[in-house]
Amino acid sequence: MATGLLLATFIDVAVDGFIIGAGFAAGGETGTILAIGLSVELLFLGLALASDSIRGWKIVAVSGALGLTVLGCAILGSMLLAQASHDTIGTVLAFSAAALLYLVTEELLMEAHEVEEKPFFTLVLFAGFLVFWAIQLFGQG
Template sequence: MLIPAAVAVAGGVLALLWNPSAQTRSLIQHFAAGVVLSALSVELLPEIGREHARPWVLIASFAAGSLLMFGLKLLTEKLESGAEHSKHSGVAAAGAALPVGLLLATFIDIATDGFIIGAGFASGGESGLILALGLLVELLFLGLALMSDALKGWRMVVLTTLLGVVVFVFAALGNWLLSGASHDVMGAVLAASAAALLYLVTEELLIEAHEVQEKNYSVLVLFAGFLSFWAVQLLA
């Protein structure tokens, strides 16, 4: 559980040393999307099947997870709209304002990722470790995604350190809460987690990756991310 936490901190340090172009960021996001999709399809969905939870529990939990992420999207848009309005009306303080909506969404996403990792450990087998490896790419490049005029230098290191702590705390919390849980409870948590990961790919990583003019080989980078995680799972 300490591995993804340490990688999140390393992402902040990386953001201090490297400022990639928009095209490079897009390729990184394609690769990360491929890795998360692979973690979802190769490890998480089969693990849900192995729990043998009742079908209606899984369906309801996936739907609830989807609605939760949609609610998060609406909240984020509202906060960002409010921050933009304050900036234009002169309410914001001097200097670059912190992107409150983006930070809130990021902390909730990271907490969800940590809880998913903890649930994987609680379900037994290698699921926790494999899911942790699958989310490493996202955590490593998180600092690059958050870098802005308001978040740079020591602020970025402090922020990614806090995110690393959040990952570890929620991973430990998920493992503790779900150890010995029934098949229905474990299946429900994993199904909601699957919805959260699907949201991460479709509404965050790929949308941000498509904001720039893509190279024609970008899709190959996505497949490379998928294959790299699958290869790790097969060889493990």
């Protein structure tokens, strides 16, 4: 088992959990939207991790540990930021947005140009944006 990859995955999952907790501390629908959005990312992260180096019962153990890490860090983030000022919560969420944008621009976009681009991929990308936008609109109504 690749220890470095596993450690990096747990750090990423812990940060994602803290981001979700910050969203719940901000109030409104922010935490729910972040949880839904990051759960999609965590699904693919878990699938990539499991298909890379883990076999058998270890998949169940690592998946459970990843889930508990997300939950624990989300609760920790929510508790730590529950009484924080709006500026502090805004700073944490801004840092989170910058980190996620860095991930997209640095890693995913560079890899996207290695594969032949098809119109269907663009359709799926925009459909994803529309789904999360619709969730946010229905949550406000």
